[in-house]
Amino acid sequence: MTPSHTAESARRSAGDPPPAELRSRLLGALEGLLAHRAFDAVSVIDIIRAAGVSKASFYFYFASKQAVLAELVRQAVRRGHEAADPWVSPDAAGPSDPVEGLRQGVTDGARLWRENAGVLKAIVESWGSDDGLRALWLDQMNSFTDAAVTRIEADPEALRHLGGVDVQATAAGLTWLGERLYYLAAAGVPPFDDQTVLIDTLTNAWTATLYGRRAADGRPAGGAIVDGHEGR
Amino acid sequence: MTPSHTAESARRSAGDPPPAELRSRLLGALEGLLAHRAFDAVSVIDIIRAAGVSKASFYFYFASKQAVLAELVRQAVRRGHEAADPWVSPDAAGPSDPVEGLRQGVTDGARLWRENAGVLKAIVESWGSDDGLRALWLDQMNSFTDAAVTRIEADPEALRHLGGVDVQATAAGLTWLGERLYYLAAAGVPPFDDQTVLIDTLTNAWTATLYGRRAADGRPAGGAIVDGHEGR
DNA sequence: GCGGCGACCATACACCCAGTCTGGACTACC
DNA sequence: GGTAGTCCAGACTGGGTGTATGGTCGCCGC
Numbered sequence: 001m002t003p004s005h006t007a008e009s010a011r012r013s014a015g016d017p018p019p020a021e022l023r024s025r026l027l028g029a030l031e032g033l034l035a036h037r038a039f040d041a042v043s044v045i046d047i048i049r050a051a052g053v054s055k056a057s058f059y060f061y062f063a064s065k066q067a068v069l070a071e072l073v074r075q076a077v078r079r080g081h082e083a084a085d086p087w088v089s090p091d092a093a094g095p096s097d098p099v100e101g102l103r104q105g106v107t108d109g110a111r112l113w114r115e116n117a118g119v120l121k122a123i124v125e126s127w128g129s130d131d132g133l134r135a136l137w138l139d140q141m142n143s144f145t146d147a148a149v150t151r152i153e154a155d156p157e158a159l160r161h162l163g164g165v166d167v168q169a170t171a172a173g174l175t176w177l178g179e180r181l182y183y184l185a186a187a188g189v190p191p192f193d194d195q196t197v198l199i200d201t202l203t204n205a206w207t208a209t210l211y212g213r214r215a216a217d218g219r220p221a222g223g224a225i226v227d228g229h230e231g232r
Numbered sequence: 233m234t235p236s237h238t239a240e241s242a243r244r245s246a247g248d249p250p251p252a253e254l255r256s257r258l259l260g261a262l263e264g265l266l267a268h269r270a271f272d273a274v275s276v277i278d279i280i281r282a283a284g285v286s287k288a289s290f291y292f293y294f295a296s297k298q299a300v301l302a303e304l305v306r307q308a309v310r311r312g313h314e315a316a317d318p319w320v321s322p323d324a325a326g327p328s329d330p331v332e333g334l335r336q337g338v339t340d341g342a343r344l345w346r347e348n349a350g351v352l353k354a355i356v357e358s359w360g361s362d363d364g365l366r367a368l369w370l371d372q373m374n375s376f377t378d379a380a381v382t383r384i385e386a387d388p389e390a391l392r393h394l395g396g397v398d399v400q401a402t403a404a405g406l407t408w409l410g411e412r413l414y415y416l417a418a419a420g421v422p423p424f425d426d427q428t429v430l431i432d433t434l435t436n437a438w439t440a441t442l443y444g445r446r447a448a449d450g451r452p453a454g455g456a457i458v459d460g461h462e463g464r
Numbered sequence: 465g466c467g468g469c470g471a472c473c474a475t476a477c478a479c480c481c482a483g484t485c486t487g488g489a490c491t492a493c494c
Numbered sequence: 495g496g497t498a499g500t501c502c503a504g505a506c507t508g509g510g511t512g513t514a515t516g517g518t519c520g521c522c523g524c
Contacts, residue, residue: 022501038360040361043482045481045482053502054503055482055483056485056503057500060501121360124360125361126360126361128270128357165432168423169429169432176416177405177408177437179412180411187360201402201405209440212440275509275511285473286472286473287475289471291512292472295512467522467523469523470520471520472517473516473517473519475515475516476513476514477512478512479510481508482509484507487504488502490499490501491498492497492498493497
C-alpha cells in the first residue's frame with residue numbers, strides 16, 4: 001500500500017502548507033460526510049480516512065468527533081448571527097412593515113439552514129446525548145432568544161399586544177419553534193419540506209404571537225411567494 | 233408485577249409466571265433505567281442485568297434496545313391519546329370557553345410528559361438516529377396533528393380567524409412546538425422547567441394562532457399582571 | 465417414570481468503534 | 495548533522511452489539 005500519498009501529499013512538502021492545516025482538513029472532512037450521512041453513523045475512522053490524516057493527529061487537534069462538530073456549529077452560527085444582525089437592529093434599513101421584517105428574518109434563517117443543513121441537522125440530532133454539544137446548542141438558542149427579546153422590547157406594537165405575557169418565555173418558544181421547523185424541513189419531513197409552507201408557518205406564528213394578526217399568506221399552494229397584502 | 237418473587241429468581245419456579253413474562257420485565261427494566269439515565273447511555277447489558285434476564289432471551293423478545301424503547305413509547309402515547317380524547321371531541325362535557333379547553337389540553341399533555349418523562353425524553357433524543365424510532369415518532373406526531381386538525385375544523389371561530397392559512401401546517405407547527413417545549417421542560421431547561429411558564433407559553437401560542445387573542449394569564453390570584461422580565 | 469420439548473441461562477465469539485500509546489519517518493532549522 | 499516538530503502506521507485496551515452453542519430446569523405426553 002501507500003502509493004506515495006494519493007491526495008497531494010499527506011506530508012508537508014515544501015514549507016507551503018501552514019501548520020494546523022490538518023485541523024481544517026478534518027473540519028472539512030466531517031462537513032462533507034455530514035452532507036450524506038447522520039452524525040452518529042460517522043466514525044472517527046471515517047473522518048480521518050476522508051481527511052487523509054492519522055488517528056494520532058486527529059486526537060492532537062480534537063478531543064473527540066463531538067468537538068469537531070462543535071467547531072463546525074460555531075462557524076455556522078457565527079455566519080448566521082452576522083446574517084441576522086441587521087434584522088435585530090430595529091431601524092437599520094429593514095422593511096418598514098414589521099411583518100415583512102419578520103418574514104425576512106425567517107427567510108434568512110431558512111437560507112442559513114439550507115446552506116449548513118448537514119452540520120445543523122447533526123447538532124440537533126446529537127445535542128441530547130453529549131454534554132458538550134448540549135451546552136453549546138442551549139447557548140446558541142439562548143443567544144437567539146436574547147436577540148428576539150431585544151427585538152420585541154424595541155417594538156411598541158408587540159409590547160402592547162403582549163401585555164403582561166412573559167416576553168422571555170415567548171421569545172424562547174418562538175426560537176425553539178424555529179429550531180424544530182427548520183430541522184424538519186432539512187430532514188424532509190412534510191409539510192415543512194416545502195419552503196413556502198415552512199416560511200409561511202413560521203412567519204405566521206411570529207406575527208400571531210407578537211401582533212395578533214395573520215401574516216399575509218403566501219399562497220394556498222404552489223406559486224412563488226408574492227407578498228400581496230390581502231386584507232381577507 | 234409478579235408479587236411473589238420480586239426481582240430475584242431469574243428462573244421460573246412453580247409454573248405461576250405466565251410465558252413472555254420476561255418481555256414485560258425487560259420493558260420495566262428499561263423504563264426504570266431511563267428514569268435516571270439517557271437512552272444511549274443504557275446498554276443492552278444494563279437492561280438484562282436490571283431485568284435479571286439473559287442476553288439470549290433479550291434477543292428472543294426484542295430485535296434491539298431501540299425496539300424496547302419503541303414499545304414503551306407506544307404504550308405511553310396510547311395512554312396519552314386516551315387522555316386527550318375528550319379534548320378532541322368538541323362538545324363532550326369540556327369547558328365551554330375554548331381557551332380554557334386549550335389550556336386543559338395543554339395541561340393534560342404536561343401531565344403525560346411528567347408521568348413518562350424518561351421514555352419520552354429518550355425517544356425525542358433518539359429518533360433522529362434510528363430509522364425505526366424515527367418512523368414511530370413521526371407517526372405519533374402525525375396522529376396528534378390530525379387530532380388538532382379535526383379539532384380546529386370543528387371550531388368556527390378558529391376557522392374564521394385562520395382564514396386561508398394552511399390548517400394542516402399550522403396544526404403541525406403547534407404539535408411540534410409542544411413536543412419541543414415539553415421536552416425542554418422535562419430536561420430542566422429554563423424557562424420551561426417552570427410548569428406555569430410552560431403551560432402559559434404553550435396555551436398562549438395556541439390561542440394566539442387560532443383566535444388571535446391572548447390566553448388569560450395563569451395565576452388567577454393577584455389581580456394585576458406582573459409585567460417585566462423574569463430573570464432567566 | 466421416561467424421553468422430548470420449550471423456556472431459559474451462561475458464555476464464547478466475531479465484529480466494530482473509541483481513545484491511548486509507541487515507534488519511526490520526514491522536514492526545518494540551527 | 496543533530497535536534498525538535500510534525501505527522502503516519504498500527505498495536506492495544508476496553509467496551510459495545512448481535513449471534514451461536516451447549517446446558518439446565520420443569521412440564522407434558524406416553
